[in-house]
Amino acid sequence: MQLRWTALSTAALCACAASASAQENIPSGAYEVTYSLELPHVAPTQSNTAKVCVTENHAFPVLSANNPLARCPASDIRRQGREVSFRIVCAGPNAAKADALFDLRDDGFDGRIAMNMGGKNMTMTEVQHGRRVGDCAAGDTTR
Template identity: 40%
Template sequence: MGGLSATESSLLQSGRYEVAVALELPHLVDAAARKTATICIDPDNTASYGLEALSDSNPLAKCSPKSAHLVDKTLTFDIICAGPDAARAVATYRFTSDRQTFEGQIVMTMGGKNMTMTETQLG
């Protein structure tokens, strides 16, 4: 797992966040599944800070974050599931200057399928 330095991790405000989540499928306008979730941002969890796939029945929710990179106010990491033809994703989160809100996008490729989905988050 790629960890971040103490200076980099201090860019993230720890605490509890209410997150608006939408799961979007390509070519299906206004068909996004939507919900609100509660998460805890944890600067000590340098793999993903507690950020993860939040949509219902998402196979990536149980997979490991890897290769975290924080540049300026943007955190990116890969989500890799074990096994052949497993689901995978790239997560990108952008934090505001006050470290109180973020926008996230997880672009997922489902294992063994030619299908992509995007989960968007606003917290």
């Protein structure tokens, strides 16, 4: 199922340090991201696909539908070689939070966002696989 990501997710925008070498950055452009949710003791959900225009070095939004973490800010962004990690923490008591780890490739990325839905005591992991599919087109959502 092809979905078009239409809302800017500031939740997981990840900017690289200026000192990172160009070969460690994934190129800007349009990325097709296949994603699914894994829940403990439950078979993974059906994969979905979103097209995202990446103009910064890395943009890793939470893509799952109806997920409060898609609207929450990223923090503790760390970069070590081709590995990027960050936390997402929503405001308020019993709020949702997540820890993310992404592995960069020359043509894309693989990542896992381990989420805890706070007061619901529910945990799940969003698994993402992104690959560059070309340049961004007019009308594509920009990160």
